[in-house]
Amino acid sequence: MLTGELPLNSKAPTKFDYSNEPIRSSELIVQKDLPFNAEPPLKSLIQHYITPTELFFKRNHGPIPLIDGSTYVFKVDGLVEKPIVVDLHSLKTKFQKHEVAAVIQCAGNRRDGLANVKKVKGVIWGPGTVGNAVWGGARLSDVLKEAGVPMGLASQLHVAFEAYGDSEEDTCYGSSIPLEMAINPSNDVLLAYEMNGCELTRDHGFPCRVVVPGVIGARSVKYLSRITIQSEESQSFYQKMDYKVLPPYVDEHNADEWWDKMAALQEMIIQSVICEPCSGQVLPPGPVTIRGYALCGGGKGVDRVDVSLDNGLTWLPTDRYQAATRNKHYAWCLWKTTVDSIPDNCKIICRAFDTCGNTQPEFPIWNFRGVMNNSWFVVENVRQQSNTKL
C-alpha cells in the first residue's frame, strides 16, 4: 500500500473533499471552517477534569478521512528487523491495553496573544486549544518491539508517523519523535483507539492515533498510516517548517533561511490560564473564585500556580489538583483560589512554575509561527456590582 492511500473499503474522497465532515458541538468556537479548527469556551473547558470528547478542541490540516475500521491497517517499516502491517483487531488483541490520562495542547494555543503584537502565520487560537482525556490503546513500545528496533542505537534514531488523508501543506500529515522517547514504556506513548472509554471519534483520529503524553499536540498524529524508524527526524512540512520557535527578527521574508537552524518542538512548556472570571465580566458582590488550568511537559509536574491582583507586585497561592501516574504528570492541573473581592479596574494575572523551576515570561514573545505563547495570562475589566443599599 502506498503512503497516504486509504485502506480498502474506506471512502476515498476526491482531494480536499469536505462533504463527509462529522457533526460537531455547537458550543465550540470555530476558528477556521475548512479545515475544521475549533476550541471550547474556557468556562466549559474547566467544568470537567476529564474533558468531554465533544468539547475537546479540534485541530485539522485537511478533511477528516472516512476510514473503515474493519479493513484499517498501519505499517511499521524503516530500520526494523521485520517490517509489519498491523490491523485494528490485532492492535486491540495482540498488545496489552494501557490507559493514560494526558493533556494535549496545540503548540499554537494562545496564538491570539502573539497576533496582537504583530502578524503571525496560523489559525488565531485563543486559550482553549487544550484538553485532558483518558486515552486507551497499545503502547508504541510494544508494537516497536514486535517489529524489532535497534535498541542500542535508540538515542540516535527517530520514529516518524504518517497519517491517512489529505493535508494542506504536504502530501500527508507527518511528524516524528525521538526513538528513545518512544521505547521507554513509562512515557506511555500510545497507539490509541479509545478516548474517554469510547472508540475514537473521527475528529480525534478514528480508528487509531498516536498519543505522545507531555509533548505538543502536533506529534500525536491522527489517522495513523505508517510508522518509520529512521536516522533523521520526519522530513514532513509539519516537522521541518512548522512548530518551531523562530527568533523575533525572523518573519515571512526570511523564515526560509531559519527553519533548519531551529529545533522541532517536542516537550510542552509551563502554561497557565485563568478561565473564570473572564475579561469584561460583571460579577455579583462578595467573594470571587478565580479558576483555571495549568500544565507542563515531559512528565514534570506543576509545582505551583500564583495569582496576582496588583500587577505582579504580590502573589497569592492557589489550591490545585493534578493527577499523577508513577511519578509522572501527564494530566493537566486545575486550580482555584477565592478572594474576598476584586479591586475595581484591576488586572487578574496568573503564572505557574513547573517542578524544575521553569516559569512563564511576563510578556508575549512574538515569533512568526505564533507558537509556545505562555506569557502571564491576564484578565482585565472585571467589575463587581456594588452591594451598597440606600
Add this chain to the structure above:
Amino acid sequence: MLTGELPLNSKAPTKFDYSNEPIRSSELIVQKDLPFNAEPPLKSLIQHYITPTELFFKRNHGPIPLIDGSTYVFKVDGLVEKPIVVDLHSLKTKFQKHEVAAVIQCAGNRRDGLANVKKVKGVIWGPGTVGNAVWGGARLSDVLKEAGVPMGLASQLHVAFEAYGDSEEDTCYGSSIPLEMAINPSNDVLLAYEMNGCELTRDHGFPCRVVVPGVIGARSVKYLSRITIQSEESQSFYQKMDYKVLPPYVDEHNADEWWDKMAALQEMIIQSVICEPCSGQVLPPGPVTIRGYALCGGGKGVDRVDVSLDNGLTWLPTDRYQAATRNKHYAWCLWKTTVDSIPDNCKIICRAFDTCGNTQPEFPIWNFRGVMNNSWFVVENVRQQSNTKL
C-alpha cells in the same frame, strides 16, 4: 561499615576539622571560607570550552574528607537483589569506562541577583558557579545492573546517594535522583573517578563522585559512600529542606510548612550569562564582542541566545557552540556576537531559549533559598573611549 564512616586508612578527622584542605587557585573568588566555596571570574571561565579543573567552582558543605583510594569502597543496598560493596579498583576494571562532557551548575548560581531583592538563605553566589568538564567513570546503570534493580518498578523508585565526611546541616551529605533517570544508559549518569582526563581532585570528589548530566549540581554527590534503592526520595536535609523553589510569600518564618509541598529540583532550566564585557568596564573604541555562556537541562539544547542593546525592545542573534552526544546536550553553550559599538549608558541584556521554547524571566523571581535565578542577565555602565581626535 556505618554510613558516613571513612574507609580504612583514610584520615578520620575530628568533626569539622579544616586542617587538611587542599590548595586552591588564587584566581578563584572565595564566597565562603569554611566550608570552602568559591567561583572563578567570568572572564576566565569562558576562556575554555572545557573548564580547567582548578577554575571549576568549588561547592562544599563541610571539610574535604581525606580518603585513601586504595581502601576506598562504596556500597549499593536497599531494594536490590544483591547488595554489593565496590572498591575503586573494581569500579575501574569491572565496568566499562564512559566519558561525558557535562556542565554542572549549582542551583544557587546567580543567587546574588535574588539577594538584591530581599534577604535569602545561602552562599551569595555570583554567576560563576558553573563549569563544563569531561567526566570519566562507570555508568551508574551498569553498577545498578550488577546489584540487580527491580526494573519493572523503576518509575516508582529512587536512587539515594550518601557521601563520606561531615556536612553542616545533616549527618552526611545526601541526595537522590529518580531510578528511571539512573538506569537509562543514554542519560550517562556516571560514578566518575576522572575529571578532564585526570584522577578526581579532592575538591571535586576524590576518589569517586556521582555526575548526573543535565541536573542541578546538588545531585552529583561527591565522596560517594552509599547508593540505596528506595521507594522515597532521599530523606536528607539536602533533598527535603533545600534546593527547592519556595513561593514568594514564603520566608524564614513560614518555610517549615512549605518544604514538603514543593518539588526537589532536578533538571536544570534555561540559563544565559554575559561574561564579557562586564558592568562598569571601559572599552577601547571600535567594534565590541559580547560573549557568554548558556545552558539548559535534561539533555535539551540551547536553541538560541539573543542580545539586546535597547532594553529588550529588539534583539540581535549570536553565534554559539554547544557539543552534543547522541542527540543529547549535556555540555554548555558558549556564544558571542560583535557589534559596531555600544551606545553610551546602555544596558547589555541576554536571554536564551531551549529547544522546547522555554525562556528566562525578565526580572529576578525571589525565593527564600535563592535558587534557580535565571532572569535576563544585564550588564550596565559599559563605556567606550571616544576615538575623536582634535
